[in-house]
Amino acid sequence: MAIWEKQYAVLAEALKDRGLDVEGVKARLKNQVIELPSWAVGNSGTRYGTFRSEGAAATIWDKIDDCAEIQRVVGICPVMASHVLWDVTEDGRYEPVRKYAAEKGLAIGTVHPNTFMGQQFRFGSICSPWKEVRESTIAHFKDCVRIAREMSSRVIGMWLADGTNYPGQDSLRRRKHRLLDGLQALYEAMDPDMTLLLEYKPFEPGFYSTDVQDWGMSLLTCTRLGPKAKVLVDLGHHYQGVNIEQIIAILLDEGRLGGFHLNNRKYADDDLMSGSINPLELFLIYNELVDAEQEKLDTRIVYMLDQSHNIEPSLEGIIQSVLNTQKAYAKALLVDRKSLQGAQEATDVILANRTVMEAFEQDVNPLLAQVRVEMGRDPDPLAAYRRSGYARAIAAKRKGKGSDTLGGG
Ligand code: RM4
Ligand code: MN
Ligand code: MN
Numbered sequence: 001m002a003i004w005e006k007q008y009a010v011l012a013e014a015l016k017d018r019g020l021d022v023e024g025v026k027a028r029l030k031n032q033v034i035e036l037p038s039w040a041v042g043n044s045g046t047r048y049g050t051f052r053s054e055g056a057a058a059t060i061w062d063k064i065d066d067c068a069e070i071q072r073v074v075g076i077c078p079v080m081a082s083h084v085l086w087d088v089t090e091d092g093r094y095e096p097v098r099k100y101a102a103e104k105g106l107a108i109g110t111v112h113p114n115t116f117m118g119q120q121f122r123f124g125s126i127c128s129p130w131k132e133v134r135e136s137t138i139a140h141f142k143d144c145v146r147i148a149r150e151m152s153s154r155v156i157g158m159w160l161a162d163g164t165n166y167p168g169q170d171s172l173r174r175r176k177h178r179l180l181d182g183l184q185a186l187y188e189a190m191d192p193d194m195t196l197l198l199e200y201k202p203f204e205p206g207f208y209s210t211d212v213q214d215w216g217m218s219l220l221t222c223t224r225l226g227p228k229a230k231v232l233v234d235l236g237h238h239y240q241g242v243n244i245e246q247i248i249a250i251l252l253d254e255g256r257l258g259g260f261h262l263n264n265r266k267y268a269d270d271d272l273m274s275g276s277i278n279p280l281e282l283f284l285i286y287n288e289l290v291d292a293e294q295e296k297l298d299t300r301i302v303y304m305l306d307q308s309h310n311i312e313p314s315l316e317g318i319i320q321s322v323l324n325t326q327k328a329y330a331k332a333l334l335v336d337r338k339s340l341q342g343a344q345e346a347t348d349v350i351l352a353n354r355t356v357m358e359a360f361e362q363d364v365n366p367l368l369a370q371v372r373v374e375m376g377r378d379p380d381p382l383a384a385y386r387r388s389g390y391a392r393a394i395a396a397k398r399k400g401k402g403s404d405t406l407g408g409g
Helices: 003-017 022-031 060-074 095-103 119-123 131-150 172-189 215-225 244-253 279-294 314-333 337-345 349-361 365-374 381-388 390-397
Strands: 079-083 107-112 155-158 195-199 229-234 257-262 302-305
Touching: 003 022, 003 365, 022 314, 022 365, 060 079, 060 095, 060 314, 060 381, 060 390, 095 107, 095 131, 107 131, 107 302, 119 131, 131 155, 131 172, 155 172, 155 302, 172 195, 172 215, 195 215, 195 257, 215 229, 215 244, 229 244, 244 257, 244 279, 279 314, 279 349, 302 314, 314 349, 314 365, 314 381, 337 349, 381 390
Parallel strands: 079 107, 107 155, 155 195, 195 229, 229 257, 257 302
Antiparallel strands: none
């Protein structure tokens, strides 16, 4: 018997004693889904440069292979998100992408249009004062709907780099009108069962103003557009000290939380591995999600990683992020909600806080190992990946073919 098996037996016993449905917790952990972004498996970096890895994926086909390998070891990532900018096919057809992914056991998730890379975007995309750019961006949006259909994706993920650099550069109100007009055109082109996820970001590349700068602006825009539009929260897109879990709670309550871009940061939009810098914050976010789940709110939410693996090997960084996120969810599932509610109603601040922290402090590794084994996976996905020799195999096979996603070399 491995040590984790003994630890799992003790933990399961203790949780049952507390009246927790351990089988139910395991079932929910098995149903967790995290989308893998196609672009994260390739070489990615910072604006200062990219450190290349031998064997990094260069084509959409390589990316599918890599995501399938990650899924083989983690078991909760059967979906790959695609970025139209970096995932172009040789002939502009995307039906073969869906087919190849399906052969590898993957579905295609969120489709991301390109609104930032290209000379035409100097003053923005749909908010640009240049009419031709607004029109060509809308035409691109419509093409993204076609691409999504061909790949059987039902979700369009929208991040706009639109903003200005100097006071007076453009009319902030007119830009707001252009924003709504552009998104309205996309919204109308979407199928009735498609969802539009609108991401916000406080600054960069615009350093004076950003057209969708915060969750308020995203929510306002989504409300104007209609029920198919929801807010996407990228965990790196807030100023320091912002209480992200409270934003999550509010959006959940309003039925407008559509998706996450999971990553972690120390300072700004650092795109570090999910749960690597502030695991408590990730846990508290999941605590709100579990709370909403248990109160039967609408929790059809897309969880996607959006990270940049600058120095660590990409696939290992992604696996580690998946495991960290899984851990946060597992801990949140263990919160003693009855005691918590009791303490809250009795205004017992200390006990309420202790109840939440006890779940955070719980070692859930044995529980997750058990879940993985029940799913036919290795209890330690990272070790399984390292043992497989996959990194060596792709380095030999793709020699000299790597390409960069972000940051130029
Ligand atoms: C942004 C944002 C978007 C991503 C771009 C490249 O900061 O996170 O999701 O598509 O970067
Ligand atoms: Mn993002
Ligand atoms: Mn970002």
